[in-house]
Amino acid sequence: MxxxxxxxxxxxxxxxxxxxxxxxxxxxxxxxxxxxxxxxxxxxxxxxxxxxxxxxxxxxxxxxxxxxxxxxxxxxxxxxxxxxxxxxxxxxxGIKRNFGFLYHREGRSQEPAEANELPLPGIINTENHxxxxxxxxxxxxxxxxxxxxxxxxxxxxxxxxxxxxxxxxxxxxxxxxxxxxxxxxxxxxxxxxxxxxxxxxSRLRHNARTLFTHMINVKPYESLVPHGTHANVMPWSQGTLHHIFDGGWIWVIPFNNHAKARNPLVSVGLSLDPRTHPKPQDMTPEEEFRQFIAKFPDIAPQFEGARSVREWVSTGRFxxxxxxxxxxxxxxxxxxxxxxxxxxxxxxxxxxxxxxxxxxxxxxxxxxxxxxxxxxxxxxxxxxxxxxxxxxxxxxxxTSWKHYDLWDAWFRVWSVNQRLSNFEINRAFGRYLETGDRFILEDYERHAVRGTLAEYQPARQLFANASEQLRQVHNGTLAPRIAAQSIMESLRTADFLPPALGAGEPLNRCIHVTPNKVVSMLKWAKSDAPPEVGRLVHEGLTYFLGRRFAPGNFNPVSEIFKARRRAKAK
Structure with missing residues (x-):
């Protein structure tokens, strides 16, 4: 002292x-x-x-x-x-064009219908690994x-x-x-x-431990299944692939997934709830990983012949x-x-x-x-x-991974929150670029405190209600199927969600915003949406783009149609 x-x-x-x-x-x-x-x-x-x-x-x-x-x-x-x-x-x-999720059960083949994908829009830029x-x-x-x-x-x-x-x-x-x-x-x-x-x-509810490394010779998952097995619109290897199952998940993040790739490595990790999957004694992290994936007939083949190029890391509660x-x-x-x-x-x-x-x-x-x-x-x-x-x-x-239908519902809640939050930050930044007013960004900071869409109460309430039902499932006071049905119904009937997203459609497990859907969303935002959300969606889709790329002559709708023509040409 x-x-x-x-x-x-x-x-x-x-x-x-x-x-x-x-x-x-x-x-x-x-x-x-x-x-x-x-x-x-x-x-x-x-x-x-x-x-x-x-x-x-x-x-x-x-x-x-x-x-x-x-x-x-x-x-x-x-x-x-x-x-x-x-x-x-x-x-x-590497390149990241999507979030991919494949649901697995121990000792059983992966059900093709139990797959979800969130393609990421490329009209602003393409994401990274x-x-x-x-x-x-x-x-x-x-x-x-x-x-x-x-x-x-x-x-x-x-x-x-x-x-x-x-x-x-x-x-x-x-x-x-x-x-x-x-x-x-x-x-x-x-x-x-x-x-x-x-x-x-810690006050935190989540409890997981993790093993991770970088590997070579990890196979692209789409090479292991017949073409058209899943309803994904982009190859799994073009994004971050999540193998999910009761009590945990495996990430597969390739750096070698584009035409000009120079890096053969793939980031691989296994996160497990220790209450469901206790940490074994007298086993190296790699031995645990190999033993664990052997339980899943459609995960293990992706890592046949793969090897780590750095020491595995194994944590306790993370x-x-x-x-x-x-x-x-x-x-x-x-x-x-x-x-x-x-x-x-x-x-x-x-x-x-x-x-x-x-x-x-x-x-x-x-x-x-x-x-x-x-x-x-x-x-x-x-x-x-x-x-x-x-x-x-x-x-x-x-919690949702105990029952696929419940995960499917939570996946949609998460994806909707992602889309609407993206509109919110796009609009705030677009307004800032136009005006130079720093208070716009300070106002955005205050909204960001809540993590979810902060400007529209019904959207926040949908997320809160769904979260509460998942808590009840975790505590054993609500059946997973009942919670899944309730969440899906709230998505289906929410008047502030663009119908083009298809968030409440049970068979729509790929929340893909195509150029056609963007046009539909813009029309909906102008004519049928609640006014506050309509402005958010319209400005979130167009405001930033118009200021960011070509001030004074950028036409977002025109660019959308150009993207649609390019997609057809391919």
């Missing part, structure tokens, strides 16, 4: 020190340095290195567009599209170009906060003085350890949360604040939500030399709100 007190009289040598040089730390370092702040970036490891969080979604990419424009860091926008990543960042990354070791290393170089100072192989062991700043101490005894500390290091956060910030026990994520002169962000599961690929989206909200507040705090906790209050609300929303989303999915 005496040593910490002595440092309190020393002047800070940096404005912000960021612990952790993963994508969260490097993006934040880039935008703060671009704004003229003196940024120190410390990391216990070096680059390149393995990292989880490889799959993007449209919401992630739109946030990347938003952060790039808002903070004038155009390099971030390169991450927002497959084309940009291939051109500027890493040809080792990030090869994180390349992406993170590239983003570190961006932070350096904007002026951030980087120290690698520095293990921060202590953080002391005082009235005048913070003192960070390394394992080697080095010290640094700074005005503000952002910990973006992950689960082993030195700030969380020092301040005892982890919730014990979920954690924090009692507090913001304090005087400090903030936990990204996975330092909490984590749920890789399911639904929301990790990077949540990270960029926090960076978007934290960046400008931190810039203003440094310039005004005012680090009052109150000015960062919304950042805390956003981190905790997104964590709770993702917890509901994933815990309910695991």
């Amino acid at each position: 005496e040593e910490a007190a002595s440092h309190a009289h020393e002047q800070p040598t940096s404005d912000v020190t960021i612990i952790g040089s993963g994508i969260a730390g490097t993006v934040l370092a880039s935008i703060l340095s671009r704004a003229g702040l003196d940024v120190l970036l410390l990391d216990a490891g070096t680059h390149p290195r393995f990292a989880v969080g490889e799959s993007t979604i449209p919401h992630t990419s739109m946030l990347m567009h938003m952060v790039a424009k808002r903070y004038d860091v155009p390099e971030i926008e390169e991450l927002a599209s497959f084309e940009g990543v291939q051109r500027r960042v890493s040809p080792a990354s 990030f090869f994180r070791q390349d992406v993170d290393a590239w983003m570190l170089s961006v932070a350096v170009r904007y002026g951030a100072t980087v120290r690698q192989r520095v293990s921060v062991t202590d953080v002391d906060i005082d009235d005048n700043g913070a003192t960070l101490t390394s394992a080697a005894g080095e010290t640094w003085r700074t005005r503000f500390v952002v910990d973006a290091s992950g689960f082993r956060s030195p700030l969380a350890d020092k301040m005892d910030l982890r919730e014990q026990p 979920q954690y949360s924090s009692k507090q994520t913001v304090g005087y002169r400090w903030c936990l962000t990204a996975h330092a604040s909490g984590f749920i599961d890789a399911l639904f690929s929301r990790g990077l989206a949540n990270t960029f939500e926090i960076i978007n909200a934290l960046g400008w507040r931190l810039i203003e705090a440094v310039r005004e030399d005012d680090f009052a906790v109150e000015r960062f209050k919304l950042v805390e609300e956003l981190e905790q709100g997104l964590l709770d929303f993702n917890d509901d989303l994933v815990a309910n999915a695991y």
Whole structure:
């Protein structure tokens, strides 16, 4: 304590020190340095290195567009599209055109009808499977170009906060003085350890452990089944494939799934509820993986002949949360604040939500030399709100996997929320590009706290009601079939859902928005939708596009018809 007190009289040598040089730390370092702040970036490891969080979604990419424009860091926008990543960042990354879900039962063949797909719209950009070791290393170089100072192989062991700043101490005894500390290091956060910030026990409902690695020679799933077996409109290997079953799921994220691919690797992971699938004793992670997939006749063949190219990682319970994520002169962000599961690929989206909200507040705090906790209050609300929303989303999915019809219903609730939330962020960003009014983005931040569509009460209520029914199923007070039927009926009768989505149609297990459907949705938004939702859908489909690509002469409907003609030509 005496040593910490002595440092309190020393002047800070940096404005912000960021612990952790993963994508969260490097993006934040880039935008703060671009704004003229003196940024120190410390990391216990070096680059390149393995990292989880490889799959993007449209919401992630739109946030990347938003952060790039808002903070004038155009390099971030390169991450927002497959084309940009291939051109500027890493040809080792893969393409993502869909979410694919195949439902399995132990000892039984996969039923072709028990498959779901959410194709991702390509009219704005195509999503990515990030090869994180390349992406993170590239983003570190961006932070350096904007002026951030980087120290690698520095293990921060202590953080002391005082009235005048913070003192960070390394394992080697080095010290640094700074005005503000952002910990973006992950689960082993030195700030969380020092301040005892982890919730014990965690409030989170979800409970899973994980095994993961990178492999070669993983077969594309569509090569293992006769053509036309499933009703998917895109090959399973063109997206993130989820093998789902009672108590868990397997992810298959290929980096080798496009014509110009140079990377033979595929990211593979197995997440299991330990209450259903306890961790075995005296077994390596690879032995457990092989033994587990052997129970499923239509999963095991995908991995015949495949082998890992890095050590398997096996965790205990992977979920954690924090009692507090913001304090005087400090903030936990990204996975330092909490984590749920890789399911639904929301990790990077949540990270960029926090960076978007934290960046400008931190810039203003440094310039005004005012680090009052109150000015960062919304950042805390956003981190905790997104964590709770993702917890509901994933815990309910695991519950639904006990019964395919219930999963089918929850899949639709999730996909509808995705579409409507995409419209919301598209509209907000489009309005910002048109007006330059920062308060539009600040208003969006307040809505994002809830994680789900925040501007329209009936949509929020549909999600809440469905979530409550999944909780009842989990607690054994509601039969899965009854819950599934009730949720499907709520989707079928919701007047705020575009009929073209087909969310309430039982046989429509591929929620595919074709150019024809986009035209139908625009017509519905103008004539039949509740006014508030009609404006959201119409502006969400057209507003951003018109400002983003060709101001003054872009016609979204014309572009839709062009896309339809191109599809027919193929």
